[in-house]
Amino acid sequence: MDILLQQLINGLTLGSVYALVALGYTMVYGIIGLINFAHGEVVMIGAMVSLSVVTALLGTHVPLPPAVLILAGLVVAILVCMAIAYAMEKIAYRPLRKAPRLAPLITAIGMSIILQNMALIIWGRNYRTFPTIFQPTPYNVHGASITDLQVLIIVLAGLIMAGLVFVVQRTRLGMAMRATAQNPQVAGLMGIDINTVISAAFVIGAALAAVAGLMVMTYYGIAHYYMGFLLGLKAFTAAVLGGIGNLAGAMLGGILLGIIEALGAGYIGDVTNICGFPFLSDSLQQQCAANDGQVSLFGSNYQDVFAFFVLIGVLIFRPSGLLGERVSERA
Amino acid sequence: MSARRRRKAIPSKAWAGVALVAVALALLPFVAALVGQAWVRILNFAMIYVMLALGLNIVVGFAGLLDLGYIAFYAVGAYVYALLASPHFGIHLPFWVILPLGSGLACIFGVLLGAPTLKLRGDYLAIVTLGFGEIVRIFLNNLNAPVNLTNGPQGINLIDPFHVGSFSFAKAETLAGIPFSGPQKYYYLLLLLTIAVIVINLRLQDSRLGRAWEAVREDEVAAKAMGINTRNIKLLAFAMGASFGGIAGGIFSATQEFVSPESFGLLESIIVLAMVVLGGMGNIPGVILGAVLLTLLPEVLRSTMEPLQNALFGRVLLDAETVRLLVFGIALVAIMLYRPAGLWPSAVRKRELEGAKAGS
Numbered sequence: 001m002d003i004l005l006q007q008l009i010n011g012l013t014l015g016s017v018y019a020l021v022a023l024g025y026t027m028v029y030g031i032i033g034l035i036n037f038a039h040g041e042v043v044m045i046g047a048m049v050s051l052s053v054v055t056a057l058l059g060t061h062v063p064l065p066p067a068v069l070i071l072a073g074l075v076v077a078i079l080v081c082m083a084i085a086y087a088m089e090k091i092a093y094r095p096l097r098k099a100p101r102l103a104p105l106i107t108a109i110g111m112s113i114i115l116q117n118m119a120l121i122i123w124g125r126n127y128r129t130f131p132t133i134f135q136p137t138p139y140n141v142h143g144a145s146i147t148d149l150q151v152l153i154i155v156l157a158g159l160i161m162a163g164l165v166f167v168v169q170r171t172r173l174g175m176a177m178r179a180t181a182q183n184p185q186v187a188g189l190m191g192i193d194i195n196t197v198i199s200a201a202f203v204i205g206a207a208l209a210a211v212a213g214l215m216v217m218t219y220y221g222i223a224h225y226y227m228g229f230l231l232g233l234k235a236f237t238a239a240v241l242g243g244i245g246n247l248a249g250a251m252l253g254g255i256l257l258g259i260i261e262a263l264g265a266g267y268i269g270d271v272t273n274i275c276g277f278p279f280l281s282d283s284l285q286q287q288c289a290a291n292d293g294q295v296s297l298f299g300s301n302y303q304d305v306f307a308f309f310v311l312i313g314v315l316i317f318r319p320s321g322l323l324g325e326r327v328s329e330r331a
Numbered sequence: 332m333s334a335r336r337r338r339k340a341i342p343s344k345a346w347a348g349v350a351l352v353a354v355a356l357a358l359l360p361f362v363a364a365l366v367g368q369a370w371v372r373i374l375n376f377a378m379i380y381v382m383l384a385l386g387l388n389i390v391v392g393f394a395g396l397l398d399l400g401y402i403a404f405y406a407v408g409a410y411v412y413a414l415l416a417s418p419h420f421g422i423h424l425p426f427w428v429i430l431p432l433g434s435g436l437a438c439i440f441g442v443l444l445g446a447p448t449l450k451l452r453g454d455y456l457a458i459v460t461l462g463f464g465e466i467v468r469i470f471l472n473n474l475n476a477p478v479n480l481t482n483g484p485q486g487i488n489l490i491d492p493f494h495v496g497s498f499s500f501a502k503a504e505t506l507a508g509i510p511f512s513g514p515q516k517y518y519y520l521l522l523l524l525t526i527a528v529i530v531i532n533l534r535l536q537d538s539r540l541g542r543a544w545e546a547v548r549e550d551e552v553a554a555k556a557m558g559i560n561t562r563n564i565k566l567l568a569f570a571m572g573a574s575f576g577g578i579a580g581g582i583f584s585a586t587q588e589f590v591s592p593e594s595f596g597l598l599e600s601i602i603v604l605a606m607v608v609l610g611g612m613g614n615i616p617g618v619i620l621g622a623v624l625l626t627l628l629p630e631v632l633r634s635t636m637e638p639l640q641n642a643l644f645g646r647v648l649l650d651a652e653t654v655r656l657l658v659f660g661i662a663l664v665a666i667m668l669y670r671p672a673g674l675w676p677s678a679v680r681k682r683e684l685e686g687a688k689a690g691s
Contacts, residue, residue, distance in 0.1 A: 034454075035454050035457075035458065091664075092664050092668070095668055096667065096668070099667075099671065101453050101454060102395070102397050102453060102454075103667045103671055104667075105397060105453075105454050105457060106397075106604070106608055106663055106667050107663065107664045107667045107668065109399075109601055109604070109663060110659075110660045110661070110662070110663030110664035110667070111660070111664060112660070113598075113601065113656055113657070113659060113660030113663070114657060114660035114661060114664065116656075116660075117653050117656045117657040117660065118657070120653050121649060121653055121657075229597070233458075233461070233462070233465075236458060237462075240455075240458075284478070298473075299473075299476075301473050302469065302473060304465070304469055305465075305466055305469050305470075307462075308462035308463070308465055308466050309466070311458065311459065311462050312447075312448070312459050312462055312463070315448065315451055315455055315458075315459055316447045316448065319451060319455065
């Protein structure tokens with residue numbers, strides 16, 4: 001099997017999901033300059049709600065085709081996530097819009113904990129498995145395997161992103177968003193209702209998050225109340241990598257991060273294989289002999305570390321990201 | 332503003348107050364022991380958290396840098412102690428050697444993290460420190476193969492308690508006719524250490540450095556114009572905060588006699604942050620209050636909620652752990668919305684936050 005191609009396919013799939021979530025971060029950040037720390041939890045709620053809806057519909061024993069089940073789950077998840085994001089913005093962020101920068105960040109962390117523990121109370125501490133309503137069919141492409149589910153995720157994410165770009169570039173709402181991002185005061189003077197625009201950014205981001213939540217849930221087949229944290233953090237990294245506040249950047253960053261992670265996880269074991277080194281201790285030599293000369297300093301269990309290193313690296317060497325403009329150093 | 336305080340002759344009433352507090356603190360472990368030895372342990376925990384929160388307060392409260400990976404320094408201190416005083420490597424150094432070592436290493440980590448990241452804007456800094464905290468935790472979790480350094484997710488067991496010669500703080504014994512339990516002995520040691528940390532913090536706040544931190548927090552550009560080397564000042568805040576975290580970590584290790592990566596997740600960082608924010612960022616008495624409140628609250632919840640639910644519904648619907656975190660989350664949001672200066676705000680911070688509101 002071709003590992004490089006396989007990891008590229010896996011990375012592209014996961015990267016599309018990161019990109020969808022990253023768009024939510026980047027839209028909010030672009031408009032009000034807030035890191036919506038609780039965005040990852042919105043993804044988790046999307047996954048949990050759609051899982052619950054599908055399970056509940058299956059429980060009614062009405063023979064519905066899988067596509068209808070998933071669609072029903074998706075619609076409910078999108079509505080719930082939108083409502084949560086709307087309420088969150090109104091309760092926790094709007095009153096603090098003019099407060100010192102740290103204040104909304106701290107409430108965002110608080111919101112994140114609240115959502116997580118609400119989910120814990122509602123759905124419990126255990127992993128929830130997605131009922132197998134369809135079996136992804138693998139196809140063989142040059143020695144690597146790609147499933148129809150992966151293709152669906154990639155294509156759907158692409159379509160949604162294209163739709164978002166259309167909304168932002170071609171509609172009145174999009175124009176209002178871009179104007180508010182440039183200068184909220186002046187946009188307000190031009191007759192734009194800034195509060196509506198900001199709410200819209202949160203709500204659209206939440207809808208994308210719900211789709212992303214459903215995607216990861218079907219892709220991995222499980223959902224968990226804690227899944228939003230890491231996913232959100234990685235998506236944020238993706239947004240920063242591409243240049244936060246920049247839509248194209250978020251997409252590029254998401255896909256790049258997915259691929260970096262997949263390749264990193266695929267190759268770190270080989271790269272840090274220490275069996276070739278001289279001066280190994282006896283116990284290490286024994287380990288090498290026992291494992292066909294494959295003993296790595298770091299294995300694929302370090303997969304989650306890559307995103308953080310990418311984040312720190314980008315922030316240190318190019319804080320404006322790949323496609324972003326120079327960000328001034330504000331306190 | 333001038334941080335210089337006029338030294339007045341301390342009135343005898345104040346001395347009487349100090350004496351009363353001292354007597355109360357000295358008797359506290361015995362009063363707590365009447366309810367149960369577990370409460371003495373909780374008091375000890377509260378003091379560890381006070382140290383931790385005061386350390387974070389230097390970074391967040393004094394210098395105004397939001398650090399979400401603070402627990403990593405605590406982890407460094409805890410693991411240094413665990414590795415150098417346990418059968419894991421068979422090394423058993425005395426605690427007065429390890430605590431400074433752990434604190435020093437945490438300090439170095441602080442500088443390593445701070446040096447490249449401190450030029451970042453406040454909210455980016457928060458995310459980078461968060462990432463750093465997670466990296467440390469993931470490494471602690473996975474550094475058990477191919478060479479077993481940290482024993483991975485199982486953690487390190489049988490860590491030596493504090494001892495001086497044959498006098499161990501973990502054993503119960505009778506001193507001068509009074510029976511002392513292990514936690515009670517620790518209590519007095521921790522009390523001394525906590526008081527030392529508090530005094531250091533109070534002195535730091537009033538020092539030249541403390542005023543420089545405050546200046547950087549209020550307005551970095553103005554501070555720079557006044558000749559303050561803002562980068563070094565911020566780095567010092569990071570390093571000092573980290574070294575206090577390291578000490579608290581070592582003490583945690585010794586009192587628990589067990590450490591595992593699970594104790595050092597993001598949630599712990601946020602809990603310590605909640606203590607600082609709830610009490611009042613930048614105000615030492617406030618932070619102490621926040622730390623004590625948030626350590627005691629979950630224990631009180633645990634001891635009252637579950638019996639209450641059992642009595643009302645016949646089973647436990649919400650476990651105390653979940654409710655505790657929910658309360659932390661709500662506290663963070665509510666404090667920021669309604670009382671951004673905290674429960675016990677410092678005068679300066681209060682004025683500043685009110686100014687920000689009025690000026691907008």
